[in-house]
Amino acid sequence: MHRGKGMKFVGDSRIKANKERNVPKDYSEYPGRTEAFWPNFLLREWLTGSVFLIGFLILVAAHPSPLEQQADPTNAxxxxxxxxxxxxxxxxxxxxxxxxxxxxxxxxxxxxxxxxxxxxxxxxxxxxxxxxxxxxxxxxxxxxxxxxxxxxxxxxxxxxDYQERGEKYAVDVEAQESEVEIDTEAAGYAAYEANCMQCHGEQLQGSGNNPSLLKTEKSVDEIKDIAVNGIGSMPADMFSGSDEERQQLAEFIKETAKANSGGGSGE
Missing domain, CATH: 1.10.287 (Helix Hairpins)
Structure with missing residues (x-):
């Protein structure tokens, strides 16, 4: 305070005398074109993302993902x-x-x-x-x-090879959803039940990587040979029985395949 000149206030250095507006920094000195975030930049990013998404959806629709077998927790x-x-x-x-x-x-x-x-x-x-x-x-x-x-x-x-993989692990879904005619009184049914049912299913529809037998093109002699020597991923000596039972088993599988028109990729 100075006598005769009124009263004066000492300003606080922590407070600016002139409050400036909250203006963003000018980036015009940097090379390249500057633009507002909204709506210019955001709209451009949205259009780019939309074009990519549409193209991706078209690709998925034109080339769908190859499907394999149904989930089977028992297939090791x-x-x-x-x-x-x-x-x-x-x-x-x-x-x-x-x-x-x-x-x-x-x-x-x-x-x-x-x-x-x-x-x-x-x-x-x-x-x-x-x-x-x-x-x-x-x-x-x-x-x-x-x-x-x-x-x-x-x-x-x-x-x-996804096509080969799909065929290898394919399961005859049609046979699972429909009733297949199985002659349980046939002479070879007991041999099938004892030796094959665990892998190829009750209706010969296949299970896991074990193919369906409902559309097999193998002859009776070929089926007999496979039962002893195996084929593909099927090991040898899976059949335990007499030669007569093996003959009955092969005839049962062949006759059942002829009697039913279910799809499959059996061997």
Whole structure:
């Protein structure tokens, strides 16, 4: 206070005398075009996502995922495959130094390094430019990641014959849903019940990777030979009985297949 000149207040340095409006920083000094987040940027991102989604739906509708057997918890011979977006990791684990005793490298170390590199890319390459030649680290890491994923996925798909796999693990669903005529009084039914029913089902419809017998094209002699020597994934010496019972079994299977028109991919 100064005498004769009235009263004066000392200003607090923590409070600005002139309050400024909350205006975002001007990024016009950086190269490239600036734009408002709403609605310009958000609308462009939404349109890009919509085009990708529509294209993905068209691809799924044109090439549906191949279906295999119905879920069967009793089938110990079934080899499951991961979904398509994990096939590249599945393929990686097939290589010598990424699987087996080196499983930790393939399952943890390599994917961990890849994701860490992608996470650190924005911090390693902080160039303000948007062009490809001005962002070598970020663009390089992304190209390596995309190329590796596409190549490993292609290699995994090319090694799997999905049509053959579908036929191998196919189950005669029509036979399961409809009543198949089975002559339980036939001479070979007892032999089938004792030797084959556990794998091929009560109605010869198949189970798991064991094919249906309802549409077999094998002759009686061929069926007799398979019962002793096996075929495909079926091991030998599965039949335990006399030669007469084996003859009756083969005739029963052949006659049952002729009497029924159910589908299947039996052997």
């Amino acid at each position: 011979g079934y080899i499951p495959l991961p979904d398509w977006y994990f096939l590249f990791i599945y393929q990686l684990l097939k290589y010598q130094f990424a699987g087996g005793e080196y499983i930790v490298i393939g399952a943890i170390v390599i994917p961990g390094l890849a994701f860490t590199a992608l996470l650190l890319a924005p911090f390693l390459d902080r160039a303000p430019g948007r062009t490809v030649n001005k962002r070598p680290i970020a663009v390089g890491l992304m190209l390596i990641g995309v190329a590796s994923t596409i190549w490993l996925t292609y290699e995994s798909v090319s090694e799997v």
